[in-house]
Amino acid sequence: MNILCTDTFENQxxxxxxxxxxxxxxxxxxxxxxxxxxxxxxxxxxQKFKKSIYFDDDNIKxxxxxxxxxxxxxxxxxxxxxxxxxxxx
Numbered sequence: 001m002n003i004l005c006t007d008t009f010e011n012q013x014x015x016x017x018x019x020x021x022x023x024x025x026x027x028x029x030x031x032x033x034x035x036x037x038x039x040x041x042x043x044x045x046x047q048k049f050k051k052s053i054y055f056d057d058d059n060i061k062x063x064x065x066x067x068x069x070x071x072x073x074x075x076x077x078x079x080x081x082x083x084x085x086x087x088x089x
Contacts, residue, residue: 005083
């Protein structure tokens with residue numbers, strides 16, 4: 001399975017990281033590294049994530065991380081995980 005990101009996710013993440021870097025550069029780097037780890041390990045842990053609170057679709061699940069929610073779509077036909085966005089909880 002491939003992990004893909006929407007432009008929406010990329011833009012929302014960029015905005016969040018710009019806010020974090022203004023507060024604490026070291027914490028921002030740690031946040032991004034941990035977030036990358038969660039995303040890379042997503043295929044092996046997909047069953048632990050709950051159905052999304054934002055969508056009425058069993059193929060869309062939420063990753064909760066440090067007060068943020070990252071909804072992603074499981075596209076079994078094309079063997080992809082599509083990260084839809086990242087929003088504050």
